[in-house]
Amino acid sequence: MAPTTATNKSNKKETGTLLVKKALPQMLKGGVIMDVVNAEQAKIAEEAGAVAVMALERVPADIRADGGVARMSDPELIMKIIQAVTIPVMAKARIGHFVEAQILESLGVDCVDESEVLTPADEEFHIDKSKFQIPFVCGARNLGEALRRIGEGAAMIRTKGEAGTGDVVEAVRHARAILGEIKKLTVLPAEERMTYAKNIGAPYELVKQIAETGKLPVVNFAAGGLATPADAALLMQLGVDGVFVGSGIFKSGNPLKRAQAIVKATTHFQDPEILAEVSRNLGEPMVGRTARSLSEAEMLAVRGV
Amino acid sequence: MQRNLAHKRCGLIQGVFLKIGILSLQGDFAEHLHVIKQCGVEGRLIKRSSQISDIDGLIIPGGESTAIAKLTSSDVTIFDTIRKKISSGMPVYGTCMGAIFLANEIEGSAQGRLGLMSIKVRRNGYGPQKSSFESEIDIPCLAADGKDNETFHAVFIRAPLILSCSPAVNVLASLDDNKEGSIVMAKEKNMLVSTFHPELTGDLRIHRYFLDMVKSSKLTN
Numbered sequence: 001m002a003p004t005t006a007t008n009k010s011n012k013k014e015t016g017t018l019l020v021k022k023a024l025p026q027m028l029k030g031g032v033i034m035d036v037v038n039a040e041q042a043k044i045a046e047e048a049g050a051v052a053v054m055a056l057e058r059v060p061a062d063i064r065a066d067g068g069v070a071r072m073s074d075p076e077l078i079m080k081i082i083q084a085v086t087i088p089v090m091a092k093a094r095i096g097h098f099v100e101a102q103i104l105e106s107l108g109v110d111c112v113d114e115s116e117v118l119t120p121a122d123e124e125f126h127i128d129k130s131k132f133q134i135p136f137v138c139g140a141r142n143l144g145e146a147l148r149r150i151g152e153g154a155a156m157i158r159t160k161g162e163a164g165t166g167d168v169v170e171a172v173r174h175a176r177a178i179l180g181e182i183k184k185l186t187v188l189p190a191e192e193r194m195t196y197a198k199n200i201g202a203p204y205e206l207v208k209q210i211a212e213t214g215k216l217p218v219v220n221f222a223a224g225g226l227a228t229p230a231d232a233a234l235l236m237q238l239g240v241d242g243v244f245v246g247s248g249i250f251k252s253g254n255p256l257k258r259a260q261a262i263v264k265a266t267t268h269f270q271d272p273e274i275l276a277e278v279s280r281n282l283g284e285p286m287v288g289r290t291a292r293s294l295s296e297a298e299m300l301a302v303r304g305v
Numbered sequence: 306m307q308r309n310l311a312h313k314r315c316g317l318i319q320g321v322f323l324k325i326g327i328l329s330l331q332g333d334f335a336e337h338l339h340v341i342k343q344c345g346v347e348g349r350l351i352k353r354s355s356q357i358s359d360i361d362g363l364i365i366p367g368g369e370s371t372a373i374a375k376l377t378s379s380d381v382t383i384f385d386t387i388r389k390k391i392s393s394g395m396p397v398y399g400t401c402m403g404a405i406f407l408a409n410e411i412e413g414s415a416q417g418r419l420g421l422m423s424i425k426v427r428r429n430g431y432g433p434q435k436s437s438f439e440s441e442i443d444i445p446c447l448a449a450d451g452k453d454n455e456t457f458h459a460v461f462i463r464a465p466l467i468l469s470c471s472p473a474v475n476v477l478a479s480l481d482d483n484k485e486g487s488i489v490m491a492k493e494k495n496m497l498v499s500t501f502h503p504e505l506t507g508d509l510r511i512h513r514y515f516l517d518m519v520k521s522s523k524l525t526n
Contacts, residue, residue: 011480013438020437023462023505027367027401030331049375051331051368086414086428087369088463110434110463133435260375267330267376268352 016133018155024088024111024135025156025219028052028242032232032263033221035059035246038077039084041255048259052088052110054244055081060117060164061247061286064298070118072100078107090137095304096122101132111135111156114149116303117163117246124305129153139223141174141301143181144200147210148305150218151203157216159240160301161224164247166288168231170301171224172238178220179239186214224301227252227286229265229279236269253283323519326351326360328387330376332368332402336504340512354382362396362519363387365403367462367502370428373406374417388419396495396522398515404498405465412468422496423471430466430486437462442501444478444490447510457508459489459501467491467500495522 014020031051036042042053057073058066072093082089088110093100100121101112114127116139129136130153139160140146146157159178161171181200188196188211197207209217222235223244232243243266245259252258261278268274296302325341327334329350341348341364351357365373377384391397399407406418410425431437441456448454457478466486470476470493478490478499490499490511497518503511 011440011442013440015436015438017439019460019505020439020462023460023502024434024437026333026336026505027369027462029333029335029368030329031369031372046371047375049372051372082433087371088434105435108433108435135434260379263372263375264379271352 018130018153021133021135021155022218025137025221025241028088028221029219030267031242032259032266033090033242033244034249034259035244036081036250039080041250042081042085042089044256045249045259046085046087048256049263050087050259051242052090053081053085054113054246055089055091055109056117059247059250060300061166061251062164063117064164064289070094072097072104072118075103075107078104078109082108092118093127094118095120096125096127098127101127101129101136105132105134109134111137113137114154115139116160116300120303126152126304129155137221139301139304140178142177142200143185143210144202145304146178146216146220147200147202147206150206150216154218156219156221158221158223158244159235160304161222161226162291162294163224163300165225165291165294166227166248166251166286167225167291168227168234169225170291171222171226171231171235174224174301175222175235175238175240178216182210182214182216185211225291226262227288228282229258229261229275232262233265233269233275236266242266248286251286253285258282258285321520321523323347323361323516323523324349324359325362325364325516325519326357327364327366328373328403329366330368331372332366333502333504334364334366336502337364337366337400337512340504340509344509344512344516346516351383354380354386357383357386357390360390360395361523362398362515363390364515365397365399365406366504367401367403370402370405370411370418371416373402378417384417384419388421391419391421391496394495394522394526396497396515396518398497398499398512398518400499400502400504401462401464404467404500407496407498408467422493422498423473424488424491424493424498425468425470426465427468427486428465429463431461431464434463437464440480442478442480442489444511446477447514457503457510458506459499459503460505461489461501464489464500467498
């Protein structure tokens with residue numbers, strides 16, 4: 001067979017399209033995205049098999065402990081992390097802070113997390129994510145919130161959970177809410193969809209689309225309070241596409257080992273034998289705090305609209 | 306000529322049932338499974354070596370190549386089983402991460418790989434995600450018999466470059482404006498790779514091309 005080389009006159013490249021933005025998270029499915037606060041941690045995450053790292057100044061557990069205003073990380077730190085690893089680098093911008101997002105995009109991060117873990121810059125409006133060349137991931141507690149974010153241009157959704165607690169209960173609640181509402185929507189009579197859209201505050205076109213396809217038009221990860229391999233597998237069995245682990249790794253006794261274990265558990269989430277094996281001797285987990293013990297002012301998931 | 310005619314038959318020859326495995330440790334394996342089903346062929350998600358013995362062809366999806374390297378290094382049986390099956394002729398198709406995993410040389414990296422295909426790749430060759438793109442490309446081998454070939458809408462996500470390949474490799478498609486590493490689709494014996502993702506755009510032609518490879522292989526053996 002003779003070699004057949006294509007000779008195109010010009011391959012016009014379109015960047016930053018919705019398809020291109022939605023595709024990046026698709027490649028991360030079945031994987032673990034890990035919070036890191038410096039280049040060393042980023043390397044450990046990559047070594048452990050993370051599909052991406054989330055660069056931030058302090059992990060949520062420390063943000064909780066330290067208090068004060070939490071903002072986008074120092075660009076210098078983000079650049080060091082970008083240079084340290086070959087996997088995608090995400091970084092957090094405050095809710096509604098589109099200038100932080102512009103800065104992150106210009107630095108070359110692969111995805112922006114418009115995150116309730118940072119102190120919101122706008123209590124009424126989120127970032128218009130459709131204007132950006134890179135994808136955004138946003139937190140959601142229920143289907144209405146997820147669809148508002150997708151309507152604004154989010155290319156990926158994650159549960160909010162309750163970050164920095166090591167308590168998985170809120171992530172479970174949010175995953176069940178989102179996935180359960182999707183299932184109900186598929187059996188809802190067509191004439192009820194408009195009122196349903198109105199009641200949950202979601203764009204009608206997206207409600208209609210989900211009623212017909214039975215799934216979100218973007219990838220949906222779990223986040224917020226996951227601390228063990230079993231937590232990751234639990235959320236995967238509930239039906240999310242992958243997981244974020246924040247404080248759970250680098251606030252634990254043996255980060256590399258725990259990170260590797262969570263990566264394996266996310267892949268083999270339906271295999272209790274493997275889960276049992278990877279869960280052994282992981283050392284101390286992060287010190288947890290029950291989500292129920294948080295005062296209203298301490299709850300991060302309620303941030304955003 | 307025969308190859309082109311076979312394209313029209315949607316992946317199945319009468320009486321020949323194909324089972325396609327999709328390596329499902331991480332990545333967009335569900336998208337590949339969907340496409341394989343659309344082609345009318347049975348697909349199976351593969352996470353353990355015991356699931357590989359009776360498959361006729363394997364797809365290695367898009368994903369993160371360092372993650373797949375770690376996941377296979379901690380389960381040597383799946384790595385060895387896949388390697389042996391491909392070495393003994395089982396057709397394999399790797400998209401993006403799959404192409405990296407099949408390559409025998411990854412620029413500047415010692416990460417784990419199958420290393421079976423004589424290509425040299427550079428990971429993430431176009432830059433960060435803001436340089437990811439979609440484009441229309443020509444893939445002459447997909448031309449239907451007697452018809453003009455339609456271009457293929459290709460999506461490149463933090464895609465690798467194929468910097469060079471041995472003479473044993475057939476280049477099936479290239480981008481012309483990127484002088485270094487312009488190859489985007491190639492084939493060597495039973496191994497097919499593309500640096501883009503046909504599983505994302507609903508065009509079944511490349512998967513059908515691969516299924517033809519699987520069919521021929523099954524009929525020969």
